[in-house]
Amino acid sequence: MPVISTNTAANSAVRYLNINSAQESSSLAKLSSGSKINQASDDAAGLAISTRISSDVTALQQAATNASQATSILQTADGGASNISDILSRMKSLASESSSGTVTDSSRAYLQSEFSQLSNEIDSIAKGTRYSGQSLLDGTSPFAGTGSSILVGSSSTDTITVTLSDLTSATLGTTALDISTQAGATSALTTLDTAIDKVSSARASIGAQESRFNFSASSISTQSENLKSANSAITDVDIAAEQSKLSSAKVKTQAAVSAEAAANELPQYLLKLLG
Numbered sequence: 001m002p003v004i005s006t007n008t009a010a011n012s013a014v015r016y017l018n019i020n021s022a023q024e025s026s027s028l029a030k031l032s033s034g035s036k037i038n039q040a041s042d043d044a045a046g047l048a049i050s051t052r053i054s055s056d057v058t059a060l061q062q063a064a065t066n067a068s069q070a071t072s073i074l075q076t077a078d079g080g081a082s083n084i085s086d087i088l089s090r091m092k093s094l095a096s097e098s099s100s101g102t103v104t105d106s107s108r109a110y111l112q113s114e115f116s117q118l119s120n121e122i123d124s125i126a127k128g129t130r131y132s133g134q135s136l137l138d139g140t141s142p143f144a145g146t147g148s149s150i151l152v153g154s155s156s157t158d159t160i161t162v163t164l165s166d167l168t169s170a171t172l173g174t175t176a177l178d179i180s181t182q183a184g185a186t187s188a189l190t191t192l193d194t195a196i197d198k199v200s201s202a203r204a205s206i207g208a209q210e211s212r213f214n215f216s217a218s219s220i221s222t223q224s225e226n227l228k229s230a231n232s233a234i235t236d237v238d239i240a241a242e243q244s245k246l247s248s249a250k251v252k253t254q255a256a257v258s259a260e261a262a263a264n265e266l267p268q269y270l271l272k273l274l275g
Contacts, residue, residue: 020255037050050234050235057228064217064221084126084199092196103182126167126169137165137166167198
């Protein structure tokens with residue numbers, strides 16, 4: 001029924017104009033940001049999942065740094081342990097020479113002098129092998145004893161414990177050794193063999209831990225890549241699909257504007273009937 005007090009056609013055209021304009025604005029926002037979730041109302045569930053994934057990715061990035069630092073610590077410790085192993089080999093050579101009946105007591109005194117200096121150098125290396133100012137091989141580091149946990153994942157349970165041995169002369173048993181006599185030199189050989197075994201065992205443990213961190217770093221990289229891909233599927237806008245929506249919204253908006261203009265002219269046509 002044609003009326004002039006209420007322009008129903010215009011109201012309807014305005015309603016659709018608002019709907020189409022909102023769709024056009026939404027598509028423009030998504031295309032300009034590259035994200036299909038610009039506000040919670042766009043996809044509440046997707047936003048919640050994306051936020052959790054993003055936090056996991058951030059945690060994994062730090063975990064990768066943690067693993068890298070742990071590897072550096074282990075490499076530093078292994079370098080010191082290698083030097084101590086070389087010193088013990090030299091000390092064993094001196095003890096072997098001193099235990100021989102072909103060496104005089106005066107010569108043994110010279111051998112003992114070098115032997116004693118080498119034993120002191122073991123402590124220097126154990127204390128001087130540092131990472132970030134912390135000695136690693138003298139039993140004072142956080143990694144001594146039961147060790148210290150390194151976070152290598154996005155959960156508090158994703159840890160690897162780093163343990164470093166005490167490789168001081170007191171622990172290795174070389175402090176009290178004396179090769180100034182043939183008997184003392186012969187006895188020292190057994191102690192040195194044990195010390196060498198301890199250092200070798202410590203280095204094997206360091207190598208095993210380093211290998212584990214290397215595999216962990218590779219796993220972290222893979223996890224991070226997969227999570228970023230999953231997050232992309234949730235948040236990144238499909239440019240082609242969104243451009244198609246934008247084009248459709250533009251046409252509908254233009255049509256709604258034209259319809260609104262036509263609806264506003266309708267009462268003018270009805271007034272002509274009064275003439």
